[in-house]
Amino acid sequence: MAMTTILAISGSLRRQSTNTALLRAAGQLLPAGASLILHGLADIPMYDDDVRQQGYPAPVEALRRAVAAADAVLIATPEYNRSFSGVLKNALDWVSRPPAAPLAGKAVGVVGVSPGALGTGVAHYQLKHVLTAMGAFVVPGAEVMVGHSAQKFDTEGRLTDEATQKFLAAHLERLIDLARRLR
Ligand SMILES: Cc1cc2nc3c(=O)[nH]c(=O)nc-3n(C[C@H](O)[C@H](O)[C@H](O)COP(=O)(O)O)c2cc1C
Numbered sequence: 001m002a003m004t005t006i007l008a009i010s011g012s013l014r015r016q017s018t019n020t021a022l023l024r025a026a027g028q029l030l031p032a033g034a035s036l037i038l039h040g041l042a043d044i045p046m047y048d049d050d051v052r053q054q055g056y057p058a059p060v061e062a063l064r065r066a067v068a069a070a071d072a073v074l075i076a077t078p079e080y081n082r083s084f085s086g087v088l089k090n091a092l093d094w095v096s097r098p099p100a101a102p103l104a105g106k107a108v109g110v111v112g113v114s115p116g117a118l119g120t121g122v123a124h125y126q127l128k129h130v131l132t133a134m135g136a137f138v139v140p141g142a143e144v145m146v147g148h149s150a151q152k153f154d155t156e157g158r159l160t161d162e163a164t165q166k167f168l169a170a171h172l173e174r175l176i177d178l179a180r181r182l183r
Pocket of ligand 1: 012013014018020078081115116120
């Protein structure tokens, strides 16, 4: 069977981001036949339609091409003020514009980490709403909302909590299954 490629995007830019750490952990939990590449958002400028009409800036074009080339996308979102981050919304807005909207028809998994108990639950649903509006197919079923992050990662940012590893691995299986059905 052909390799299933997953593009992983974190909504947090900080070096010690727990959301980025969750994506790194996902890369270690993949089943055979799948690969995962992290794509950073640090160079994505603020959305400006005047700029877009003159041509996508290089970092935006690179993101759009990476999304288009991947079989699936895995997004880890932090929760900022009971929503997902502006960094992520800005990137999604760039990706949603013509001539092609590369997330349309794509399998997308949503995961998230927070220090509090709710594990980005509110951000999750707002993000899913936006992804659905963009025509993405969001993985249904059990969700990976990782709360109490201080107890789930070690000081090096490694995901050490076994239950979370299992939830994440199961989510990856479902994301890959959805991507293969949509292929
Ligand atoms: C602007 C801002 C708003 C935040 N609002 C929330 C929130 O509404 N709910 C929550 O659980 N955590 C909130 N937090 C805390 C984040 O969950 C925490 O900083 C988390 O570690 C961010 O993810 P990261 O580790 O991937 O950077 C907020 C943090 C920032 C910077």
